[in-house]
Amino acid sequence: MASKRLGRTQDPTLMVLTSLTGGPKHGYAIIQDIEQMTGIAFGPGTLYGVLARLEEEGLVEALPADDRRRPYRITASGAAVLRQRLETTAKVARIGLRRLGAWT
Amino acid sequence: MRTPRLPDAALACYPAWWRERYGDEMGVVVDGLTSEGRPSWRIASNLLAGALRARLRGTGASPSTELWVDRTKAAILVATVPLFVVLPLGLLFLTSGGELGQGLGGQPVSHPSAAGRVALDLANVMSWAIAISVIVAFSGWTTLLRGVRQKSSAGPRRRWLVAVLPGMALVGGLVLLVVGGMSQPGIAGSSSCVTGIAHSTNPCTAHAVGRSTLEGTVLRIGGGILIGAGWLIGPFVLAWVTRRSKLTMPVVLRGTRVATALAAATVVMAMASAGWGIAQAQQPAPVPGVSYDLAFSNIGSWWIPLSLGFALLATVSCLGARVARRSYWHAADLGCVAAILEHQ
Numbered sequence: 001m002a003s004k005r006l007g008r009t010q011d012p013t014l015m016v017l018t019s020l021t022g023g024p025k026h027g028y029a030i031i032q033d034i035e036q037m038t039g040i041a042f043g044p045g046t047l048y049g050v051l052a053r054l055e056e057e058g059l060v061e062a063l064p065a066d067d068r069r070r071p072y073r074i075t076a077s078g079a080a081v082l083r084q085r086l087e088t089t090a091k092v093a094r095i096g097l098r099r100l101g102a103w104t
Numbered sequence: 105m106r107t108p109r110l111p112d113a114a115l116a117c118y119p120a121w122w123r124e125r126y127g128d129e130m131g132v133v134v135d136g137l138t139s140e141g142r143p144s145w146r147i148a149s150n151l152l153a154g155a156l157r158a159r160l161r162g163t164g165a166s167p168s169t170e171l172w173v174d175r176t177k178a179a180i181l182v183a184t185v186p187l188f189v190v191l192p193l194g195l196l197f198l199t200s201g202g203e204l205g206q207g208l209g210g211q212p213v214s215h216p217s218a219a220g221r222v223a224l225d226l227a228n229v230m231s232w233a234i235a236i237s238v239i240v241a242f243s244g245w246t247t248l249l250r251g252v253r254q255k256s257s258a259g260p261r262r263r264w265l266v267a268v269l270p271g272m273a274l275v276g277g278l279v280l281l282v283v284g285g286m287s288q289p290g291i292a293g294s295s296s297c298v299t300g301i302a303h304s305t306n307p308c309t310a311h312a313v314g315r316s317t318l319e320g321t322v323l324r325i326g327g328g329i330l331i332g333a334g335w336l337i338g339p340f341v342l343a344w345v346t347r348r349s350k351l352t353m354p355v356v357l358r359g360t361r362v363a364t365a366l367a368a369a370t371v372v373m374a375m376a377s378a379g380w381g382i383a384q385a386q387q388p389a390p391v392p393g394v395s396y397d398l399a400f401s402n403i404g405s406w407w408i409p410l411s412l413g414f415a416l417l418a419t420v421s422c423l424g425a426r427v428a429r430r431s432y433w434h435a436a437d438l439g440c441v442a443a444i445l446e447h448q
Binding site for chain 2: 055
């Protein structure tokens, strides 16, 4: 059973960026995508806090609004940051799993 | 017409600039999540947390100097307005319980225990914190007065209000402090009193008679009226004038410093109040069989909610001061950039 405590340590920034690598999405679609990927249900306050920060840092950009929905797209620098973070995470995961294998 | 819902109310808690930018799309997301069956209280609590973060961090605010100066001014108010509650609480503490260290058990205690001495010291710390915060508040008030006078946009009515009302509050507070000090036997020099001891031998009884003099009553009523007029309306006037006036950057900077100093003084008061309550409870009863009576105190176990109140106000004040400092420097940076771009 997955620990709830570990669930809380997930980085919402990473999840939003990962979700946007699949193509531009609006807020509700991002929440649904993240829920499918990780099982974590984002609230709108959390999501838009992250989006505002990412937009300010130039890691994502807003596209023209379609009705009241505004899609977001990951930028080149956002993709570079995400790649670096995922590589680090993957390295940690590989080492952790190898050590766990030796331990059990 | 749609009925107002809990998430809508929570959305309204976001700052105006945030609602302008993200309000519509967040509304769509909230509608989607609600139709999915997600509990509205959960969405609302998430939005409230987000609104608090947005207000504290200012993420997503447009890079406009005016907006960030406005944010700074609002944060200064958040940091300073708790003073209007903190000072009366502190005065209540001092006039009702400040001498508990001396009034330990009511017996003349020439050598209080270590805990009693700590309680005494903390009561002194509280007095100093109150005195310092009054001086700092006075300095902040004069700065605001100067700032309002500097700008021609501020009319005479605004200047008059900001000059008179907080002054009345301060004078009222001082009058009550003096009256409280005069009617307080411990402050007047007596050492202590005790319940369970015959009134003929109890020094408190004699002092208690002196409390209800005519002049004391007149002063109390006068102080009460001044406080009522100044203390209750003062915060609103200060808030109104500060938000409406165009203050210069040095005045705003001084305001952030005043806010920081007041937040620090409030933290000291919260710690002194809590420490005092704990220390006085540790003082052993000097006379066996006589309950440990907080002879001069009307506070009793009220020190717990009092300390919690101080702690809450200190937290609000500290958050306000932090936001004020950060927003000021952000506004200053933006102002510099704008000046450089204009020069080029």
